[in-house]
Amino acid sequence: MIPADFDYLAPTTLDEAVAALAEHGDDAKIIAGGQSLLPVLRMRLNAPEVLIDVGRIEALRGIRDDGDALVIGATTTHHTVSSDPLVREHVALIAKAIEHLADAQVRHRGTFGGALSHADPAGDLGAPVLALGAEFLVAGPGGRRTIAADDFFDDFFTTSMADDELLVEVRIPKHTGWGGHYEKFVRVAHQWPIVAVAAAVRTAGGAIAEARVGLTNMDVTPVRARAVEEALVGMPASEEVIRQAAAAAADGTNPPTDLNGDADYRRHLASVLTRRAVLAAAEV
Amino acid sequence: MTAVEEAPVAEIGRDRRRKEDQRLITGRTRWTDNITLPGMLHVAMVRSPFAHARIVGIDTSEAASSPNVTAVFTGADFGEELGACINAWPITPDQVTPAHSPMPADRVAFAGEIVAVVVARTATAARDAAELVDVDYEELPAALDLKEAATADETGGPIAHPDLGTNKSALWVFDSADAGTGGDVEEAIAKARADGVVIEREFRQQRLIPAFMEPRSVVVDPTGEQLTMWSATQIPHIVRFALAATTGVPESKIRVIAPDVGGGFGGKLQTTPEEWVVWALARRLGKPVKYTETRSESLVAGHHGRDQWQKLTLSAEKDGTVTGLKVELLADLGAYVAVVGGGVPVLGAFMFNAIYKFPAYHFACQTVLTNKTWTDAYRGAGRPEATFGIERMMDELAAELGVDPLEVREKNWIGHEEFPFTTVAGLEYDSGNYEAATALAKEKFGYAELRAEQRRRRESGDPVQLGIGVSTFTEMCGLAPSRVLGSLDYGAGGWEHASVRMLATGTVEVITGASAHGQGHETAFSQIVADRLGVPFEAVEVLHGDTQIAAKGLDTYGSRSLVVGGEALVRASDKVIAKAKLVAAHLLEASVDDIEFSAGRFNVRGTGQGMAIGEIAAAVFAAHDLPDDMEPSLDSDATYDPVNFSYPHGTHLCAMEVDTETGAVRMRKYTCVDDVGTVINPLIVAGQVHGGLVQGIAQALWEEAVYDDAGTLVSGSFVDYLLPTAADTIDFDLGHTVTPSLTNSLGTKGVGEAGTIASTPAVVNAVVDAVRHLGVDDVRMPCTPQRVWQAIQAAAATEGASR
Numbered sequence A: 001m002i003p004a005d006f007d008y009l010a011p012t013t014l015d016e017a018v019a020a021l022a023e024h025g026d027d028a029k030i031i032a033g034g035q036s037l038l039p040v041l042r043m044r045l046n047a048p049e050v051l052i053d054v055g056r057i058e059a060l061r062g063i064r065d066d067g068d069a070l071v072i073g074a075t076t077t078h079h080t081v082s083s084d085p086l087v088r089e090h091v092a093l094i095a096k097a098i099e100h101l102a103d104a105q106v107r108h109r110g111t112f113g114g115a116l117s118h119a120d121p122a123g124d125l126g127a128p129v130l131a132l133g134a135e136f137l138v139a140g141p142g143g144r145r146t147i148a149a150d151d152f153f154d155d156f157f158t159t160s161m162a163d164d165e166l167l168v169e170v171r172i173p174k175h176t177g178w179g180g181h182y183e184k185f186v187r188v189a190h191q192w193p194i195v196a197v198a199a200a201v202r203t204a205g206g207a208i209a210e211a212r213v214g215l216t217n218m219d220v221t222p223v224r225a226r227a228v229e230e231a232l233v234g235m236p237a238s239e240e241v242i243r244q245a246a247a248a249a250a251d252g253t254n255p256p257t258d259l260n261g262d263a264d265y266r267r268h269l270a271s272v273l274t275r276r277a278v279l280a281a282a283e284v
Numbered sequence B: 001m002t003a004v005e006e007a008p009v010a011e012i013g014r015d016r017r018r019k020e021d022q023r024l025i026t027g028r029t030r031w032t033d034n035i036t037l038p039g040m041l042h043v044a045m046v047r048s049p050f051a052h053a054r055i056v057g058i059d060t061s062e063a064a065s066s067p068n069v070t071a072v073f074t075g076a077d078f079g080e081e082l083g084a085c086i087n088a089w090p091i092t093p094d095q096v097t098p099a100h101s102p103m104p105a106d107r108v109a110f111a112g113e114i115v116a117v118v119v120a121r122t123a124t125a126a127r128d129a130a131e132l133v134d135v136d137y138e139e140l141p142a143a144l145d146l147k148e149a150a151t152a153d154e155t156g157g158p159i160a161h162p163d164l165g166t167n168k169s170a171l172w173v174f175d176s177a178d179a180g181t182g183g184d185v186e187e188a189i190a191k192a193r194a195d196g197v198v199i200e201r202e203f204r205q206q207r208l209i210p211a212f213m214e215p216r217s218v219v220v221d222p223t224g225e226q227l228t229m230w231s232a233t234q235i236p237h238i239v240r241f242a243l244a245a246t247t248g249v250p251e252s253k254i255r256v257i258a259p260d261v262g263g264g265f266g267g268k269l270q271t272t273p274e275e276w277v278v279w280a281l282a283r284r285l286g287k288p289v290k291y292t293e294t295r296s297e298s299l300v301a302g303h304h305g306r307d308q309w310q311k312l313t314l315s316a317e318k319d320g321t322v323t324g325l326k327v328e329l330l331a332d333l334g335a336y337v338a339v340v341g342g343g344v345p346v347l348g349a350f351m352f353n354a355i356y357k358f359p360a361y362h363f364a365c366q367t368v369l370t371n372k373t374w375t376d377a378y379r380g381a382g383r384p385e386a387t388f389g390i391e392r393m394m395d396e397l398a399a400e401l402g403v404d405p406l407e408v409r410e411k412n413w414i415g416h417e418e419f420p421f422t423t424v425a426g427l428e429y430d431s432g433n434y435e436a437a438t439a440l441a442k443e444k445f446g447y448a449e450l451r452a453e454q455r456r457r458r459e460s461g462d463p464v465q466l467g468i469g470v471s472t473f474t475e476m477c478g479l480a481p482s483r484v485l486g487s488l489d490y491g492a493g494g495w496e497h498a499s500v501r502m503l504a505t506g507t508v509e510v511i512t513g514a515s516a517h518g519q520g521h522e523t524a525f526s527q528i529v530a531d532r533l534g535v536p537f538e539a540v541e542v543l544h545g546d547t548q549i550a551a552k553g554l555d556t557y558g559s560r561s562l563v564v565g566g567e568a569l570v571r572a573s574d575k576v577i578a579k580a581k582l583v584a585a586h587l588l589e590a591s592v593d594d595i596e597f598s599a600g601r602f603n604v605r606g607t608g609q610g611m612a613i614g615e616i617a618a619a620v621f622a623a624h625d626l627p628d629d630m631e632p633s634l635d636s637d638a639t640y641d642p643v644n645f646s647y648p649h650g651t652h653l654c655a656m657e658v659d660t661e662t663g664a665v666r667m668r669k670y671t672c673v674d675d676v677g678t679v680i681n682p683l684i685v686a687g688q689v690h691g692g693l694v695q696g697i698a699q700a701l702w703e704e705a706v707y708d709d710a711g712t713l714v715s716g717s718f719v720d721y722l723l724p725t726a727a728d729t730i731d732f733d734l735g736h737t738v739t740p741s742l743t744n745s746l747g748t749k750g751v752g753e754a755g756t757i758a759s760t761p762a763v764v765n766a767v768v769d770a771v772r773h774l775g776v777d778d779v780r781m782p783c784t785p786q787r788v789w790q791a792i793q794a795a796a797a798t799e800g801a802s803r
């Protein structure tokens, strides 16, 4: 289908982009890879008057080592992120989540920051960045600020970024030596997850020293399964412990009901998938 | 002139790459939407968001005054010249058939129906302005659920077309006792209840969307003496006929062209409101007009398929010999009776008895109108539904008796020595060998090993269980003998036409009335003609789809092109040879009786003398020296009306893994042995089988058109209507046995629908088999993980309760 008419701006610096956003306000929309935005425009679910393409801003692209963290620029494509050696070494969970995200075409166009800004509760990146305690650097007319992962996802398709702010980069603490696994449950390969579980686990001497578990599509935002994390820490990394801990995966969640499954089924899936994800992350 | 000197290798049986693929795959070809004409205008449709509503008023003023818009029309702006969408197959004399205007003026009957059109200089302007058309609707109660709609007469529920007073369209019945083809089914069931086995099941054939790759598109050019329509259709000839019959334009003034068409699967076997509206617009405006639908429109407005409730009762003796089958169907027509419409389930009536020697059979189908998208043919059309029903029942019978599902089938199927065999539905099967196909399939599949693995997994309580599903199917292909169609009140015949033109430079033009839309006719038909005439494959050009070139034809559906159209081609070629032989005898100064034709040459027996067919064509073109009274032409036509259907068959075996913790299913192995008679091109056959399998598997596992309580199509995009991709399939294990059809000279049977028809029950049988020991005896399609998991939970709860 054909989108409604719009103007197209392609700033080359962050300042220009921020200024353009400030100028056009509500009438403008940022476009990165366009993989989520274009379908929305083509189906005329939204009709912004101005598109601000952030794809030409050098400073938003790339991955860098920042000591105890990796910093991923907002417009770095999914493919670049998942094939990056630093990412694979220090935040393996992210690479694993991206391996099953959409298809190769989408992974080559869609961006890390675009996916997170879109804040689709079924998006594959929210749960991993939540589990790994990432920080989001955003820029707006008032300057820059950092938002903690726990505060970034606000609601269904909504982040805590203001309308005149844009995402610059995501800072993810290194989890070197941690095991990571993303367990995604779909009916067909190219699908958004019905439910998915992101698990990062550090084991020491046969016990679980630290554990982080994030859930995809179990609520209006990605959520942490804190009850599971608490039940795991300090316990032996055994099948039985993990099974019992995983039973609490859906506690406090509010999963959707749709053609792929109702809320109860999703709750059940969450515990099975959490068990599998943690087992794989802990290499039990 | 180039003449062929060397005897060509046999083309039939060769795995030629498809000659049409380069242009089809690159898209550098004449798709309808690629056509641009001088002064052409573009159309956007305004469609009803409501399933059932009265149109109170339409304000088109804002749209009409928007930039680049030339006109806005509603149904009220047209009279008779808009024509009507026709039903070509009233299945009973008293069928209730709603009038179907391409753009109704007063009331819409499904969400997606056209209520207004915007014509503009660009497609973008048309689309923008379409958003500005303001339609005032008064919502009416909508008939949505098939079962509820069927009983609305009694319950006072919503009626899809209130003026008709009922949702019931037609009741079509076949009874073997009445027809004299078998016994009384009620007697058989009563007897089995007393001393035998009776299996009763109700299955849901969910609604599917054909989802062809190229969205529908239509261009109409009113310039010139003949009005020309290009349409992405499977049926240019039928469209031409129907335009003439309903819009008052003489047929001789109409040219319909189906240029390259990107798939159809039955979904483009339709005379569509979109075609009729664009036709009327071009005539009204006197300018070429184009409309290409969006994917969203395609999903909601192109016809859907399947959508039945099937109530089945099977009676058998305790040893597994089936004594009777009773079939009671409810079929959802949607809002209108489409071109074939209620005929789709009726085609299934002949297939429920499948490959078996059932002594008694009763079939009744009630077609029902609802306020949903209309339904019609979708790959297999009636036969997949029937095959699903009976093959699920045969597995259930085997489970009830505690025997292997292949054993039950063997006990009941027609032995290869029993052909020709007249079935309880009254068809005469000419040939087949179910034993051979099944034996080969079992061997390729590793049946015994997989059964052993299944046992091991059950014994060890593996969370991932294994199931094996069987489907031994047959289908009726080669639609269709005209007399049979006549006896079923179908509005046309089932013949096909072909012409062979010998060009002066040695190449050959072949014209077929079977209008291809991705099947590979150009390649396969070239192979047939190359062999028959002894000319190189490359020298044959196959033309189709344009009523000015392929003037006669009945198009492509029902696996008919090769079986019916191919036979016409053979006959036309033979006429060319017969004419050329006279010329050869004359030029070689020999008696006709001494001329032998082989490998493209006419030779005088016992001499070294001869001429190639190309040389004869050149001589006939010059016409300097022909026998007296001979027309200077070798060109020949043939119109072939089949005497019987053809009956491909096969044995499909499927192994599915079921994760009992999540309900997720995974295909482990799929083996099919298809007997499609003589294979013209193994590569094309493999392609048809692969694609067919995936579509059938998709019905079992993934696809379903779902409506909400308001009548909105929820699965209205490919995010929610789950089409599989290559990533979701496995490497299929294909095999063939060859039992040639006896009703056409090539021995072909048709392969376009086999995979789709056979695979759905094989997959569902395998899923059920994997968890049957847990108490599950059915899973509704598509077998989503949630449904499988819930079936396991429900069975466990029942077992627990009964303990």
Ligand SMILES: Cc1cc2nc3c(=O)[nH]c(=O)nc-3n(C[C@H](O)[C@H](O)[C@H](O)COP(=O)(O)OP(=O)(O)OC[C@H]3O[C@@H](n4cnc5c(N)ncnc54)[C@H](O)[C@@H]3O)c2cc1C
Binding pocket: A029, A030, A031, A032, A033, A034, A035, A036, A037, A038, A054, A074, A075, A100, A101, A102, A103, A106, A109, A110, A111, A112, A113, A114, A115, A116, A117, A118, A122, A123, A124, A125, A165, A166, A167, A168, A190, A191, A192, A193
């Ligand atoms: C066929 C298909 C399948 C898919 N499957 C999956 C899947 O399985 N799992 C999954 O997680 N995703 C999936 N996606 C979505 C994919 O991940 C997209 O790449 C991603 O959601 C959007 O990234 P983008 O760069 O294309 O963003 P865009 O589409 O350009 O933008 C998306 C939204 O984010 C905003 N935005 C973009 N960049 C910024 C920024 N720097 N600052 C502020 N706002 C910004 C835009 O304004 C817009 O609202 C799929 C997409 C497609 C087309």
